Amino acid sequence: MEIRLDGTHYPLETLGPGRRLGIWLQGCSLACAGCMSRHTWDPEAGTVTTVSEVLALWQQALVDGADGLTVSGGEPLQQAAALAELLAGAARLRDEARRHEGSAGPRSTDLLVYTGYEHEELTPQRRRALVGADAVIIGRFRVAEPTRLVWRGSANQRIVALTPRGAARYAPYLAQESAGPRLQVGAGEDRELRLYGVPLRGELAEMERLLRQAGVAFTERSWRP
Ligand code: SF4
Known part of the structure; x- marks a missing residue:
């Protein structure tokens, strides 16, 4: 099945516990200010690939010791069928990896969307798409x-556990404030700077100001119209 992505990143350390594979799906009509x-x-931008290709990245991340998978966007539920297949495949590969770990495992590895x-907008189709997830941030x-x-x-955003694994994994974080860095910086294609995570209010403007002082100016910014 095809899936349209904005990008992927490993190891992602700012959107969920531990070192994770991050997958960003392309397309969102919610237009939050x-x-x-x-x-x-x-929904026409980004890159079209297949769920199988993405699952190959997840399989490699598991070999590399990933603590979890984070699916974000964009709005993942606007590709509900692809998301459902991705989560089902990711859960299957995670469980296979745990079985192979034998006495060394099982490692705790969760799937977060x-x-x-x-909550009231989760139609039956959207709920079905989330069946493989351990938790959602909603x-x-x-x-x-x-x-x-x-x-x-x-x-207003809530962490909601969908499985016993998700409940155990995320219980310590429901009301926890950030202790470490909230943003990671990476390099994208064609001189792109990629930021992974959730900034505090004013942090992006402050980053722009400091970079401008250092002689670095952005030509485009994804946080501005
Ligand atoms: S990507 Fe997320 S924050 Fe941005 S408009 Fe869509 S739902 Fe809102």
Whole structure:
């Protein structure tokens, strides 16, 4: 099955516990004011690949000791069928890897999905797409409700466990504030700078200001119209 991606990154350390494979799906019509990822809105942009190709990345991440998979976007539930296949495949590969670990395991490895939809917007089709996930971080980004809660962009967003594994994994973090860096920096294609994570209010503007002082100016920014 085809899936349209904005990108992938490993190891991702700012969107979920531990070192994770990050997968960003392309396309979001929710258009939250203040979204830092406007480049993911266009459903025709990004790169088309297959779920199998993405699962190959996950398999390699498991070999490399990944602590989990984070699916974000964009809005993952706007590619519901591909997301369902991705999560089902990721859970299967995770369980196979655990079986092979034998006495050395099992390692705790979770599948986390970000969605901007609210709980009451989870239609049966969207709920089915999330069946393989251990937890979701749910709710629109609301720029007027800043937060220091770990992995969340605004105070309304909730971590919701969907499995016993997710409940055990995320219970310590439900009300925890960020202790370490909230953003990771990576290099994308064609002189792109990629930021992974959730900044505090004002951090992106401050970063721009400091870089400008150092003689570095952005030609485009995904957090500005
Ligand atoms: S914050 Fe997330 S849900 Fe909201 S517009 Fe941006 S990508 Fe879409």
